[in-house]
Amino acid sequence: MGSYKKNAFIYAVIVALGSFVFGLDAVLISGGFKFITQEFNLTPSQVGLIGSAPGIGVLIALPLTAFSSDKLGRKLTLQIIAVFYIVSAVGSAFAASFLSLFWFRFLGGLAFSSVTIASMYIGEIAPVKQRGKLVSTLQINMGIGFTAAYLINYWILQKMGSDAQWVQDYNLANTGWRWMLGIEIIPAMLWFLLLMIIPKSPAWLIYKGRTDEAKKSLSKVYPENEVDTQIQRMVKSVEESESSGSTAGQLKEIFSKKMRVVLILAFTLAVVQQFTGMNAVMIYAPTMFEQLGLGTDAAFSSTIWIGVIGLVSTLLSLSLIDKFGRRPLVIGGLALIVLSISMVSFGFKQATYTVTENAIVKMKDIPEIEKLNTIVGKEFDSDIKFKKSLTEILGVESVRDNSGVIFKETAHMNSLLILLSILTFIAAFNFSIGPIMWVLLSEIFPISNRGVAIPLFALISSTVSALVQYLFPLEMENFGAATTFIIYAGIVVVGLAILYKYLVETKGLSLEEIQAKLTR
Structure with missing residues (x-):
């Protein structure tokens, strides 16, 4: 591996560490729901608010992130986000009431925009042939974070019932959920420190007219004889833009007639990814598995399989995305998602x-x-x-x-059928639209408006995510599992039809070639 490829890989892994923290933050709460509900005597609506608080927070964060990533740059914005993660983890671990926990979880949601900025940054520093794999490191690190969170939750749950002296000293039986949420502090602080190493985005520097700095930054991830060519392409992309550079100008370009197909693709990807119900399953997995009749301990241990299968599927996607392309993985994955969650619905219907x-x-x-x-x-x-x-x-x-x-x-009920169907769903999601949505969003928008476009569609995705996470416990309470999952399947079918018509292959193309293909 050449030094420039090695650098690109190192920078991508550092930036993607934010996705690991995201994965921890999103899933650690799943182990604490039962104990938090008992301690604060929560209603299903309040449980939904705790679960969706980060999703609500990110709705506020993404517009600010769009502004910050354009004005302050991708690197500084990521460092600010890391600080939010640290403060949120500390506050959540010491929360004294439902409201304080909600607000600190909400603050953590302000940091959830890390995935958006990370995909943007990696897409801008990655060489063309490595871009798909490097952007996918976001989902890999997220999968590692999910798996680690489930393992941590299960380990703490086991220790909460132990007679060991240190368990008594720390009153773990009553504070276990606080340790679950507080463990995030360590990786969040590590991420903040490592972000000091990465260079500024060359695309952002070009956008700001700082060409010499852009060349210096790009030379770290491209061979020296290709730097000038890449710089010329970036400059040309900015010059040909219809955007004035302002947020309003970028929005005008995003919604222009020539961007119609890009708009349809981005909107469909953002909505369908969340309406699979994936985040709801991840967050409420222990509660849902209890309903299978597995018992509390078995429900917690079963969630570990969610993390492991999700991680393995993401690694498989990473190995194939630049070989077979984005389109076949997305279309095939969504078809399998429809089948698997329909079987989950069928299993609960027969119970x-x-x-x-x-x-x-x-x-x-x-x-x-x-x-x-x-x-x-x-x-x-x-x-x-x-x-x-x-x-x-x-x-x-x-x-x-x-x-x-x-x-x-x-x-x-046929618990095995439902469990296998859920795990198949997890695999299909992480093999397809889970990681590949971020790859596509990092590819289909031009430099001139990506600073607003990617956060905009991440905002749409996060809005749907917050809605799904808030409504899931209410739907399970009022409609039941069978109806809840068949609704998700129906929405994914619609999205699959739209993507089948409009999604083009972007494998092996430069960002400028992709825009030419989509906007002609």
């Missing part, structure tokens, strides 16, 4: 729930469990009807706090 005398004996540690004798032998064909009956008999808090045990002893 039944029955309280037996033997089940009541096994659940004897639940206060007043004998009250369930009134529904012994009655079969419920819907999780909604069953939860409603349980709540009427035992009360909201008892059902909420003991849901893992209750579903383990009363649920009758």
